[in-house]
Amino acid sequence: MNNKAAIELKNITKTFGSVIANKDINLTVNRGEILSILGENGSGKTTLMNMISGIYYPDEGQIFVDGEEVVIRSPKDAFDLKIGMIHQHFKLVDVFSAAENIVLGLKEEGKYDIKKAEINIKEIADKYSFEVEPSKKIHEMSVSEKQTVEIIKVLYRGADILILDEPTAVLTPQETQKLFAVLRKMRDDGKAIIIITHKLHEVLSLSDRVAVLRKGEYIGTVETKNTSESELTEMMVGKKIDLNIDRSEPKNTADRLVIKNLDCINREGVKVLDDISFTAKAGEILGIAGIAGSGQRELLEAIAGLQHIQKGEVLYNNPKTDKTENLRDKNPLQIRELGVRLSFVPEDRLGMGLVGNMDIVDNMMLRSYRKGKSVFLERKRPKDLALKIIDDLEVVTPNENTPVRRLSGGNVQKVLVGREIAASPTVLMAAYPVRGLDINSSYMIYNLLNEQKEKGVAVIFVGEDLDVLVELCDRIMVIGSGKITGVVDGRNTTKEEIGLLMTKTDRGEGNG
Amino acid sequence: MADIKIKQKEPLIHITKRDDVSFAKSIIIHLIGIAVALVLSSLLIISVTGENPLKLFKAMYEGVIGTPAANMGINKKYMESIHIGAILLCISLAVTPAFKMKFWNIGAEGQVLMGCLASAYCMLEFGGMVDNTVLLIIMLLASILVGAIWAVIPAICKALWNTNETLFTLMMNYVAMTLVSYFIMIKDRSGRSDLGILNERTGYGYLPDLFGMNYIFNILIVAGVVVFMFIYLKYSKQGYEISVVGESENTARYIGINVKKVIIRTVAISGAICGLVGFMIVAGDKHSIKPDIVGGQGFTAIMVSWMAKFNPIIMIPVSLLIVFLSVGSKFATSAFKVDNSIGDILTAIVIFSIIACEFFTRYKVNFRKFGKED
Numbered sequence A: 001m002n003n004k005a006a007i008e009l010k011n012i013t014k015t016f017g018s019v020i021a022n023k024d025i026n027l028t029v030n031r032g033e034i035l036s037i038l039g040e041n042g043s044g045k046t047t048l049m050n051m052i053s054g055i056y057y058p059d060e061g062q063i064f065v066d067g068e069e070v071v072i073r074s075p076k077d078a079f080d081l082k083i084g085m086i087h088q089h090f091k092l093v094d095v096f097s098a099a100e101n102i103v104l105g106l107k108e109e110g111k112y113d114i115k116k117a118e119i120n121i122k123e124i125a126d127k128y129s130f131e132v133e134p135s136k137k138i139h140e141m142s143v144s145e146k147q148t149v150e151i152i153k154v155l156y157r158g159a160d161i162l163i164l165d166e167p168t169a170v171l172t173p174q175e176t177q178k179l180f181a182v183l184r185k186m187r188d189d190g191k192a193i194i195i196i197t198h199k200l201h202e203v204l205s206l207s208d209r210v211a212v213l214r215k216g217e218y219i220g221t222v223e224t225k226n227t228s229e230s231e232l233t234e235m236m237v238g239k240k241i242d243l244n245i246d247r248s249e250p251k252n253t254a255d256r257l258v259i260k261n262l263d264c265i266n267r268e269g270v271k272v273l274d275d276i277s278f279t280a281k282a283g284e285i286l287g288i289a290g291i292a293g294s295g296q297r298e299l300l301e302a303i304a305g306l307q308h309i310q311k312g313e314v315l316y317n318n319p320k321t322d323k324t325e326n327l328r329d330k331n332p333l334q335i336r337e338l339g340v341r342l343s344f345v346p347e348d349r350l351g352m353g354l355v356g357n358m359d360i361v362d363n364m365m366l367r368s369y370r371k372g373k374s375v376f377l378e379r380k381r382p383k384d385l386a387l388k389i390i391d392d393l394e395v396v397t398p399n400e401n402t403p404v405r406r407l408s409g410g411n412v413q414k415v416l417v418g419r420e421i422a423a424s425p426t427v428l429m430a431a432y433p434v435r436g437l438d439i440n441s442s443y444m445i446y447n448l449l450n451e452q453k454e455k456g457v458a459v460i461f462v463g464e465d466l467d468v469l470v471e472l473c474d475r476i477m478v479i480g481s482g483k484i485t486g487v488v489d490g491r492n493t494t495k496e497e498i499g500l501l502m503t504k505t506d507r508g509e510g511n512g
Numbered sequence B: 001m002a003d004i005k006i007k008q009k010e011p012l013i014h015i016t017k018r019d020d021v022s023f024a025k026s027i028i029i030h031l032i033g034i035a036v037a038l039v040l041s042s043l044l045i046i047s048v049t050g051e052n053p054l055k056l057f058k059a060m061y062e063g064v065i066g067t068p069a070a071n072m073g074i075n076k077k078y079m080e081s082i083h084i085g086a087i088l089l090c091i092s093l094a095v096t097p098a099f100k101m102k103f104w105n106i107g108a109e110g111q112v113l114m115g116c117l118a119s120a121y122c123m124l125e126f127g128g129m130v131d132n133t134v135l136l137i138i139m140l141l142a143s144i145l146v147g148a149i150w151a152v153i154p155a156i157c158k159a160l161w162n163t164n165e166t167l168f169t170l171m172m173n174y175v176a177m178t179l180v181s182y183f184i185m186i187k188d189r190s191g192r193s194d195l196g197i198l199n200e201r202t203g204y205g206y207l208p209d210l211f212g213m214n215y216i217f218n219i220l221i222v223a224g225v226v227v228f229m230f231i232y233l234k235y236s237k238q239g240y241e242i243s244v245v246g247e248s249e250n251t252a253r254y255i256g257i258n259v260k261k262v263i264i265r266t267v268a269i270s271g272a273i274c275g276l277v278g279f280m281i282v283a284g285d286k287h288s289i290k291p292d293i294v295g296g297q298g299f300t301a302i303m304v305s306w307m308a309k310f311n312p313i314i315m316i317p318v319s320l321l322i323v324f325l326s327v328g329s330k331f332a333t334s335a336f337k338v339d340n341s342i343g344d345i346l347t348a349i350v351i352f353s354i355i356a357c358e359f360f361t362r363y364k365v366n367f368r369k370f371g372k373e374d
Helices: A045-052 A075-080 A098-103 A114-127 A143-156 A173-188 A200-206 A229-237 A296-304 A332-337 A349-353 A360-368 A380-392 A409-422 A439-454 A466-472 A495-502 A504-511 B002-006 B023-049 B053-065 B077-100 B108-126 B132-161 B165-187 B216-235 B237-247 B249-254 B259-286 B297-307 B312-335 B340-362
Strands: A005-016 A019-030 A033-038 A060-065 A068-070 A083-086 A161-165 A192-197 A209-214 A217-223 A254-265 A271-282 A285-289 A311-317 A324-326 A342-345 A427-431 A458-462 A475-480 A483-489 B013-017 B363-367
Touching (some): A005 A045, A019 A033, A033 A045, A033 A173, A033 A200, A033 A229, A045 A083, A075 A083, A173 A192, A192 A200, A200 A229, A209 A229, A217 A229, A229 A439, A254 A296, A254 A458, A271 A296, A285 A439, A285 A495, A296 A342, A342 A349, A349 A409, A349 B249, A360 A380, A360 A409, A360 B237, A409 A427, A409 A439, A427 A439, A439 A458, A466 A495, B023 B053, B053 B077, B077 B216, B077 B237, B077 B297, B108 B165, B108 B297, B132 B165, B132 B259, B216 B259, B216 B312, B297 B312, B297 B340, B340 B363
Parallel strands (some): A019 A217, A033 A192, A033 A209, A083 A161, A161 A192, A342 A427, A427 A458
Antiparallel strands (some): A005 A060, A209 A217, A254 A271
């Protein structure tokens, strides 16, 4: 392959109303190269890529593919140019199978033959060692399976310029490594790969060059081998920031939440939690690590009263009354009525924790609207709370009456975490609270969790970034396939030890 | 790559999403929409009937508002038009809470009809037995109850077994019509399958005229329902729960809302207001009962509710506009002796234009700049 640029962008500008999303961006990607696009939330990474993949049309500027100027008016034009994009939010039809989604909208020769398509999909999957069941319905899939379908969909269409928007945000370390191996293989095949990310260590381990955006502007491109984490951070944020998490020694710990022999069965009748027992202590952060879909969600939902418990007990020691309450078979409302201050930041922020179409004030009310005997709503206090959270957590929003779905991912999460903390909890559960968030927002969330711990809250933190788990948590519980595979001390464990525990049961079953 | 070269042109039109459109701008867009609709309608009138469209529009206006001569005495033409609008508005308000909850209740027609039936039954059974005021109260309560029951049956099935509420409520309409036919059959001894005007001689169960105007009772009730619904949806805790359940059942469960209870309660309110409309139709207007007494208003109301984006206040002009179009065009087409379907087409043109405005309030259409064209 020659050194001709696969894609070259010249002076690309895009505005949305009064917001400038991209301003005079210049960028090149060569064939046989992995380029990372690095930037904070709202720096315009996704918008820029959407213009290459035909979702948006640039206001100004030119796009060149293989040295020729092109006009990309629709995703179809992009596909004709062999450009394929894997979006952060999957664009799949839930009730269709993987294969049906992959061939959807594709004009293939001959009659519709889903069996043939499934064979082709298997071939692609085998070639890049993906795991996929072509006939499985999307709504039955985990997040990482859905992503696999999205990637195969693009490959199936013969794309040789691939754009991946935050692909690792939803993957386990192992899956990430697999994906990177695949991407490197593709690069060696001569494909041009663009990956949007904000995780610095991934940038450094994967890409050949890094392009940095900040607030819609192009800052520069550097060779990965000539740069460092701190240089990239500085380019990205515009100032030096400290990437350390302060971990204080737990003080006045007391058993707050005692889980005993918990069993749960999901809607499909599969056992998702198997004999889980642990204690969450006041004044410490308990991390939960595990491969995605090992039962983390069900565990938190079972504690929060959203998941039916087959067997076992959820015991809460009330610090005010010194009584022990059993939360099993109680719904969230009944749990609150017992005086249990349980806050929960669920994985699905806009689908469970918040209502996307409601403004920030109305979302604040979700927890508190029942207060008082009046049949009418009281919006004064929720409004004050909304303003306080916007102020304290630096939520970027036009005002408190903006629907939360309009906010960027980081700001949505600040609203949610802010509300849950405002309820002055005694137990705070957070599932993947920094997923998809940029560095600044992530560290703000870690600090908030630490503050809560110091206030004597029992914090349960389900995380995916093992580096963070090891730095942040006092104890880390690892679960695999719904079973506890180990509990380690956060101060003297390693990423590798946790990684081994995460896959322990799988291996055990494999050998036996 | 050769074929790509040919396409080296900016697209002629590309569409971008707007930020929030200001209220004034939205009004302007809608006025333009209505103007376009009037021009299109005029062209249609000229090409099909050869009449002067302005004369036809004038006839429409007179058909709705009435000439001074028609507005003398107690039966004022404009009151009749406002009343038709009020009934439509009230049904639209009734379906709205269910729609906000994403419960697709298309059974308003049947729920209103069951309200009519309950009122008619009480009129015949208890007329003369009790004081007229007491009778009216009995009719009112019976209608509300029966309307609510008719709506709650599908709601319970939805809440318990997740049945499809759209089909269920639709089918309930036909059951209601059959029930009314059956009621007429057993009550009617003349064999005409028509009960005519009920209690015509005695006037038992008739709502009185107020301030020298008929229909005023009904219009006041509807005004009350508008205020109630506006406050209920926007400022009450139950209204808030409706929004949460409608937006996301998972969120509702997460904060401990009993989703089943909210579904059943909300649909019961929906049905109760439909039943109330049935009472108003029988006691305050028609004083009779027949299977087609609601006249499709239960379906038109769905459109009103959607066009007003579930906002009770906006439903007022929307339902008045629709009544203006349907009543006016009916009058105008008969005055000009042209086919009645012209009136329906005119109505459709206006409604389509208004719905099209929706697109322009959400998106901006950009045309290719002339300088850029190669």
